[in-house]
Amino acid sequence: MLKSFIEKSMRIEHIGIAIQEATQAQTLFAKLMGVESYKSEEVVEQGVCTIFYALDNTKIELLQSLAPGSPIDKFIQKRGEGIHHIAFAVDDIRAEILRLKAQGFQFINEEPQRGADQKWICFLHPKSTHGVLVELCQDIK
């Protein structure tokens, strides 16, 4: 039996996909998944426009850069379009940050920031997670 280290395992809240141009990608992913996006939201501080699709039990988030030099712009310049991050839902983001820091994980931002879709978010540094950019997110109530 697998040992559980935390009270309950994490759930994938969404997967973020970096895209070059929203209009075409938005239609393509709607066709692929058979569902229209339910919202589009700009997060100006992070220079990103997000487009969300709700699937069974999880979501897809498309990320388009709003400005040259933004994190998404840099990602696309370096690696091209594609999967950008995996976001895990947590109940208490500050407690999770402390738990993961104690285990040696590194963070890009240790102070939760306001993200899209009514969430507090923070990112683990991909160099501590085998190259995977991991987001933690907690609903803002």
Ligand code: ZN
């Ligand atoms: Zn995200």
